[in-house]
Amino acid sequence: MTSPLSRDHLPIPDPKHVGLTTYDAKDPDTAYPPITTLRPPADAPNVLIVLIDDVGFGASSAFGGPCNTPVAERLAAGGVKLNRFHTTALCSPTRQALLTGRNHHSVGMGAITEMATSAPGNSSVRPKEKAPIAETLRLNGYSTAQFGKCHEVPVWEVSPAGPFHQWPTGSGFEYFYGFVGGEANQYYPGLYEGTTAVEPPKSPEEGYTLNEDLADRAITWVRQQKALVPDKPFFMYYAPGATHAPHHVPKEWSDNYKGRFDAGWDVLREHIFAQQKALGVVPPDADLTVRHDEIPAWTDMPEELKPVLARQMEIYAGFLEQTDHEVGRVVDAIEDLGFLDDTLIYYIIGDNGASAEGTMNGCFNEMASLNGMGGIETAEFLLSKISDFGTPKAYNHYAVGWAHALCTPYQWTKQVASHWGGTRNGTIVHWPNGVADKGGLRNQFHHVIDVAPTILDAAGLPAPAAVNGIAQAPLEGVSMMATLRDGGAAESHQVQYFEMFGNRGIYHQGWTAVTKHRTPWETGTPPPFDEDVWELYGPQDWTQAHDLAAENPAKLAELQRIWLIEAVKYDVVPLDDRGFERINPDIAGRPQLIKGTTQLLFDGMRVSENCVLTLKNKSYTVTANLVVAESGAHGVIVTQGGSVGGWSLYAHEGKFKYCFNFFGIEYFITSAEEPIPSGRHQVRMEFTYDGGGLAKGGDVALFYDGRPVGKGRVEKTQPLGYSADEACDVGCDTGSPASPDYGPTGNRFTGRIEWVQLDIGDDAHDHLITPEERFNLAMARQ
Numbered sequence: 001m002t003s004p005l006s007r008d009h010l011p012i013p014d015p016k017h018v019g020l021t022t023y024d025a026k027d028p029d030t031a032y033p034p035i036t037t038l039r040p041p042a043d044a045p046n047v048l049i050v051l052i053d054d055v056g057f058g059a060s061s062a063f064g065g066p067c068n069t070p071v072a073e074r075l076a077a078g079g080v081k082l083n084r085f086h087t088t089a090l091c092s093p094t095r096q097a098l099l100t101g102r103n104h105h106s107v108g109m110g111a112i113t114e115m116a117t118s119a120p121g122n123s124s125v126r127p128k129e130k131a132p133i134a135e136t137l138r139l140n141g142y143s144t145a146q147f148g149k150c151h152e153v154p155v156w157e158v159s160p161a162g163p164f165h166q167w168p169t170g171s172g173f174e175y176f177y178g179f180v181g182g183e184a185n186q187y188y189p190g191l192y193e194g195t196t197a198v199e200p201p202k203s204p205e206e207g208y209t210l211n212e213d214l215a216d217r218a219i220t221w222v223r224q225q226k227a228l229v230p231d232k233p234f235f236m237y238y239a240p241g242a243t244h245a246p247h248h249v250p251k252e253w254s255d256n257y258k259g260r261f262d263a264g265w266d267v268l269r270e271h272i273f274a275q276q277k278a279l280g281v282v283p284p285d286a287d288l289t290v291r292h293d294e295i296p297a298w299t300d301m302p303e304e305l306k307p308v309l310a311r312q313m314e315i316y317a318g319f320l321e322q323t324d325h326e327v328g329r330v331v332d333a334i335e336d337l338g339f340l341d342d343t344l345i346y347y348i349i350g351d352n353g354a355s356a357e358g359t360m361n362g363c364f365n366e367m368a369s370l371n372g373m374g375g376i377e378t379a380e381f382l383l384s385k386i387s388d389f390g391t392p393k394a395y396n397h398y399a400v401g402w403a404h405a406l407c408t409p410y411q412w413t414k415q416v417a418s419h420w421g422g423t424r425n426g427t428i429v430h431w432p433n434g435v436a437d438k439g440g441l442r443n444q445f446h447h448v449i450d451v452a453p454t455i456l457d458a459a460g461l462p463a464p465a466a467v468n469g470i471a472q473a474p475l476e477g478v479s480m481m482a483t484l485r486d487g488g489a490a491e492s493h494q495v496q497y498f499e500m501f502g503n504r505g506i507y508h509q510g511w512t513a514v515t516k517h518r519t520p521w522e523t524g525t526p527p528p529f530d531e532d533v534w535e536l537y538g539p540q541d542w543t544q545a546h547d548l549a550a551e552n553p554a555k556l557a558e559l560q561r562i563w564l565i566e567a568v569k570y571d572v573v574p575l576d577d578r579g580f581e582r583i584n585p586d587i588a589g590r591p592q593l594i595k596g597t598t599q600l601l602f603d604g605m606r607v608s609e610n611c612v613l614t615l616k617n618k619s620y621t622v623t624a625n626l627v628v629a630e631s632g633a634h635g636v637i638v639t640q641g642g643s644v645g646g647w648s649l650y651a652h653e654g655k656f657k658y659c660f661n662f663f664g665i666e667y668f669i670t671s672a673e674e675p676i677p678s679g680r681h682q683v684r685m686e687f688t689y690d691g692g693g694l695a696k697g698g699d700v701a702l703f704y705d706g707r708p709v710g711k712g713r714v715e716k717t718q719p720l721g722y723s724a725d726e727a728c729d730v731g732c733d734t735g736s737p738a739s740p741d742y743g744p745t746g747n748r749f750t751g752r753i754e755w756v757q758l759d760i761g762d763d764a765h766d767h768l769i770t771p772e773e774r775f776n777l778a779m780a781r782q
Contacts, residue, residue: 008465010139012038038141040233044459045434046343047137047235048334049451050327051098052320053091053149053244055425056354058269058408059320063349063426064276065406066260066268067320071328072428075347079430080440080484083281086447086507087352087425089417089500091182092124092151094351094448095239099132099152099171101452101463101475103497106130106570111501112182113155114610115582118589121571122582124154126166131467133452134172134235140461143225143234145175147218149241151182156591159611164195173237177217181608183724184241186210186248187392188642188735188744190608190725197606197727199734203744204392209250214240215326219333226337233459238330242323245355245366245397247315249390254318261313264298264306265401266291268313272408280441281426282409287545289411294519295404296360305361308382308389312362312398315390341432344458346451350425354406356413356520358397364388365395367644368663371720372523373695376665392736395644395664400521409543417500418514420544434458435484442483444491445507449477457481476570497566502526502577506563510539513549513559517577526577534560597761601638603731603753609721612640612728613758615647615687617694617719620761622649623684625754626676633676635749636733636742637683638756641722643736649685650733651676651749652741656702658685659739660714667740670700670712681705687714694719730756 005012015033022030059065062072062081087094092112093104100107105121107130116124126132138144146168153166158180168176177193184190187204191197202208218238225234261268269288276282291297301309327347334340358366359374364385368374389396403413410421417423429435456463457479464472482489491509498505502517515534518526536549536556549556567573581587599613613620624637633651640646647660654675660668676683684703690696695717702710726735732748733739 007140008462010136010464010467012139039231040137040141041460044233044461045431046233046334046339047455047459048330048343048345049098049237050345050347051095051237051239051351052323052349053239053241053351054355054414055243055320055350056403056406056408056413056421057350057410057424057426058272058276059354059406060324060349060426062428063281064272064279066272067317069321069324069349071324071331072347072349074328075331075345075430076428077439078432079345079428079435080437080442081281082427082429082442082446084443084445085348085425085427086423086445086496087348087350088448089352089415089422089498089503091244091351093500096126096152098448098451099134099237100126100130101133101449101477102130102473103449103476103570105499105572106476109152110499110572110576111582113151113153114182116154116588116590117576117582119571119574119576121573122576123590124152126152127473128470129473131464131470131472132171133455134237135467136172136456136461136464137235137459138172138174139467140459141232143229143232144173145218145221145234146173146178146237146239147176147214148178148239149184150176150178150180153180154590155610156593158608159593160195160197160605160607161593162195167195169194175221178214178239179241179725181725183244183246184210185246185395185642185725185736186242188726190727190735209248209322211240211242211323211326214238215329218330222330222333223337226339238327240323240326243316243319245358246395247312247319247390247397248392248394249315249319249322251390253322254315254390256321257314257317260317261310262306264301264309265405266298268405269408272405276409283542286409286542288409289543289545291404292411294522295400298401301401302379304383305379308379308386309362309399309401311386311389312396313402315396316398316402318390344431344434344455345429347428347430348425348448349427352414352425353410353416353422354403354413355397356400356403356415358399358403359521360400362399362402363397365644365663365665366397367395367718367721367723369397370724371695371718373663373719376663393643411544412516413520415500415520416503416516417498418503418505418516422500422503423498429484431458431484437485437487440487442487444483444489445493445496446480446483447477447493447496449475450480450493451477453477454480454484495562495566497563497570497572499567499572499575502529502532502575504563506559506566508559508562511555511559512537512544513556513563514544523579529575529577597759599758601728601730601756601758605730606727606734608727609640609723613760615640615758615760616717617689617696618760619687619689619698621684621686621759622756623682623759624649624756625680625682627680627752627754628676628678629751630678631750632678633749633751636729636731636747637749637753638728638730639733639738640726640728641738642726642733643738644723644726645718646722646726646738648733648738649683650739650742650747656683656704656709657739657741658700658702658712659741660717661738662716662718666715668712668714669739669741670702670710672702672704672710674709676704
C-alpha cells in the first residue's frame with residue numbers, strides 16, 4: 001500500500017527506490033514503481049480568485065449599487081454573499097495579505113510599494129518565512145497562473161535586471177500576463193508575459209481594451225490546462241486592474257447609463273441605501289451615515305460643472321459593468337469545460353473602498369492632480385473635454401463625491417482604514433460541490449487574510465511547516481469554511497487591526513474603535529498621532545453611525561489597548577504618516593536601482609519611470625549615437641511617458657526634434673533647422689532649467705556632432721511624474737505617443753541607435769561625448 005504524501009515540507013521530497021537492483025533490465029526480478037505525477041488530495045477543487053480594483057461596497061448591483069454586474073449576481077444566486085468581508089483600504093497591502101494569508105504589515109506591505117521604507121512593516125519585502133499561497137499550491141500539484149495587476153514588487157526590482165523572486169513567476173505562479181504597478185492605461189497598458197515586456201495584440205482603433213485582453217489570455221490558459229491535464233486542478237488569480245483610474249471604457253458601455261446620475265451623489269446614496277436594505281445586504285434597522293463636511297454636497301457644486309460630473313459617473317458605471325462582463329467570459333469558459341461546479345470562486349468586489357483620489361471636481365488627466373497641479377483643469381477645460389472622457393485621449397478619474405456615494409452606507413473611502421467605507425468590500429463565494437447554499441447571505445466578520453487558509457482547508461492541504469527549505473511562520477487568517485457552509489456558524493475571526501497612513505482601527509468581537517488621522521485628498525502635515533480623536537461603535541451598529549466614545553470610555557480604552565498590542569505584534573509601529581519623505585528613497589531608506597548623475601540606455605530597452613534618472617526640476621542632457629540611413633532619419637530615439645505627459649527625442653521629416661508634453665494640454669516642440677545627415681552621427685539635446693522651484697520651464701538646445709542646430713523653449717514642466725504606467729523607451733514609443741508628430745504605431749527609428757546617455761547636474765557646456773569618455777564611464781560602472 002502506498003503511504004500518503006507528506007505535505008508539511010515543500011517541495012515534497014522525491015521518492016527513493018529501496019530494493020533489489022538487478023544487473024539486466026530483462027531480469028524478471030527487475031521492479032521499480034511507476035513514475036507518478038504530483039496531484040493535490042482527491043476532491044481538491046479548482047480555485048479562481050477574482051479581485052476587482054477600487055470598488056466601494058455600494059457600487060455593484062449585487063450589493064445594491066447602480067453599476068450593473070450580472071455575473072456577480074449570477075454567482076451570488078448560485079453561492080453566498082459575504083457582507084462583512086474586509087480588505088486593508090489600499091491596493092498593495094490587500095493583495096499581499098490575500099496572497100499570503102498574513103496581515104499586510106506582517107509581510108512588509110504597510111502601504112504601496114512606491115512608499116516603502118526600511119522599517120520591517122513597510123519595507124515591501126515579503127519575508128521568506130511567509131510564502132505565498134500560489135507557491136504552496138504549486139508545490140502540491142496545482143497549475144497556477146496570474147492575470148492582470150501585480151503591485152507587490154519592490155520598486156527597485158521592477159526592471160529587466162530583476163531580481164524576480166517577488167514577481168508573480170517568482171511567487172508561485174507558473175504563468176503571468178499583466179502589468180506590474182499601481183494602475184494601467186486600459187488602451188495602452190505596459191504588459192509583461194512572465195518577466196518579458198510585450199506589446200498589446202492590437203490598437204485601441206482596432207477595439208483593444210485591457211479588460212478583454214486579460215479575459216482572452218485567461219480563457220486560453222484554462223482551456224489549455226484542462227485539455228492537457230484535466231485531472232490537475234488549477235489556481236487562477238484574476239486581478240484586472242479595473243476599475244482603478246484611469247476610468248477607460250468604450251462608449252457602448254458608458255452610454256447605457258446616460259442621464260442616470262444627473263441627480264447627483266447625495267440622491268444616489270439614498271437610492272443605494274434603499275436597495276441595500278431591499279436586498280438584505282444591509283440590516284433593516286441600519287442607519288445611513290452622515291456625509292462629512294470635507295465632502296461637498298451635490299447642491300454646492302457649480303451648475304456648469306454638473307454635466308461633466310455626471311458623465312464621470314456614467315463612465316465609471318460602464319467600466320465596472322464591462323469588467324464584470326469579462327469576468328463572466330472567464331467563468332463561462334470554465335463552465336463550458338465542465339469544471340464550474342468543482343471550482344471554488346472568490347469574487348472580491350474591490351481591494352479597498354472607492355477611490356477618492358480624483359479631486360473635488362474629478363479630473364480629465366489624473367496625472368495633473370498627482371503632480372499637485374489639479375488646478376490647471378478648470379471647469380471650462382473639463383467641459384471642453386466632456387466627449388473625450390473614457391476614451392484613449394483621456395486619463396480620467398471621478399470626483400470625491402462619487403467615491404463617497406459608492407461606499408454607501410459607510411463613512412469615508414479608500415485609504416481610510418479606520419472606517420468600513422475604506423475596508424468593507426462585497427464578496428461572493430461560489431462552489432456548488434463544496435457549499436450547498438444557493439443565494440445565501442453570510443454576516444460573519446472576515447478579512448482578506450482568511451482567503452488563503454480557506455483555500456487550503458477546501459483542498460485538504462496543510463499549511464506547510466517549511467517551504468523551499470525555510471521554516472514557515474503561522475498563517476494569521478482563519479478558514480472561512482464553517483461560515484461558508486453554515487450561515488449560523490460561530491464567528492471565527494475575533495480580532496483584526498486596521499492601519500493605513502495613520503488611519504487606524506480595531507475590531508474585537510463586534511466592537512470597533514477607530515480614528516481617522518488624515519483625509520485622502522487633503523495635503524499638508526497631519527496632526528500628531530496623540531491628538532487623534534477615537535470613536536467607538538457597538539456590535540449592533542452595522543454602519544458605524546453612532547459614536548459611543550463619550551458614554552463608554554472604558555470600552556474604548558480596552559479596544560485602544562488591544563489595537564496597540566496587535567500593532568506591536570504585526571510590525572505596524574512605528575506609525576508613519578509621511579508623504580513626500582516616503583516617496584523619496586534617500587529619506588525612506590529603500591534601495592534605488594539607478595544612482596549617480598549619468599545613465600546609459602540601449603536600443604530596445606523599455607523600463608519604468610523608477611528605472612530612469614530623475615530629470616524633473618533640473619538641467620539635463622540627452623545624447624545619442626546614431627547611424628542614419630541614406631533615406632534619412634525617422635522615428636523615436638528615446639522617450640519617457642506618453643500622451644498624458646512626458647518627453648520625446650525623435651526624427652520627424654528628417655530633422656531632430658524634442659517635444660515636452662505638458663499633461664497632454666500643451667506641447668513644447670523644438671526642431672533642428674536642418675536634417676540629420678546620413679551616416680554615423682551624435683545628436684544631443686540640452687535642457688537648461690530656469691530654477692527657482694518646481695515645475696519651471698527651461699531653454700532647449702539641439703546639436704549634431706557638437707554643432708548647434710536648433711533652439712527652443714519649454715515654458716513649464718511636470719514636477720513629480722510623467723505617467724503612472726508608461727515606460728521609457730529606446731528606439732520606439734510603446735504605449736501612447738508622447739508627441740503629436742507620430743502615432744502609437746509605426747514610430748520605430750529607421751536607423752541604428754548605438755547608445756543613449758542621460759546626464760543630470762551642472763552643464764559643463766561640452767556638447768560632444770568622445771568614445772574615450774563613453775568607454776571610461778562604462779568601465780567605471782562594472
